[in-house]
Amino acid sequence: xxxxxxxxxxxxxxxxxxxxxxxxxxxxxxxxxxxxxxxxxxxxxxxxxxxxxxxxxxxxxxxxxxxxxxxxxxxxxxxxxxxxxxxxxxxxxxxxxxxxxxxxxxxxxxxxxxxxxxxxxxxxxxxxxxxxxxxxxxxxxxxxxxxxxxxxxxxxxxxxxxxxxxxxxxxx
Numbered sequence: 001x002x003x004x005x006x007x008x009x010x011x012x013x014x015x016x017x018x019x020x021x022x023x024x025x026x027x028x029x030x031x032x033x034x035x036x037x038x039x040x041x042x043x044x045x046x047x048x049x050x051x052x053x054x055x056x057x058x059x060x061x062x063x064x065x066x067x068x069x070x071x072x073x074x075x076x077x078x079x080x081x082x083x084x085x086x087x088x089x090x091x092x093x094x095x096x097x098x099x100x101x102x103x104x105x106x107x108x109x110x111x112x113x114x115x116x117x118x119x120x121x122x123x124x125x126x127x128x129x130x131x132x133x134x135x136x137x138x139x140x141x142x143x144x145x146x147x148x149x150x151x152x153x154x155x156x157x158x159x160x161x162x163x164x165x166x167x168x169x170x171x172x
Contacts, residue, residue, distance in 0.1 A: 007112055010112050038149045042144035077082065120142050
């Protein structure tokens with residue numbers, strides 16, 4: 001039963017895309033960028049005692065919900081590109097297949113991140129209403145870190161889609 005909602009494979013597939021092109025090993029720089037930087041930014045915001053309220057929480061929930069919906073659409077488009085029928089002589093190049101897989105993994109991870117952040121935002125808005133300060137700081141920290149990671153992941157998806165389409169346009 002838990003297997004139906006087990007998201008570990010989504011996370012593993014995303015982490016596998018954070019590799020150094022030359023060594024094919026996990027890139028420390030990518031890990032610092034995608035994990036360390038959002039955590040550092042979240043620590044800084046919490047240190048400055050910047051805790052958002054109900055209004056900002058609601059705006060973030062709306063924005064993330066819209067992004068999640070759009071990303072589901074993009075996920076299906078990427079799947080369709082990879083699986084559309086082609087003549088036997090026309091095959092996807094290895095680089096296109098790699099980019100499609102990486103983009104697919106990154107989009108699935110971004111959707112997961114958006115959903116987790118939405119749940120945390122709902123909890124945070126409730127904590128703000130109850131004025132539970134210690135818990136508000138914890139949820140705000142998590143929301144800041146996850147939102148930073150989400151934005152960076154979207155930037156990576158944008159770059160990879162750009163690279164994929166640039167490769168596609170070379171042949172035209």
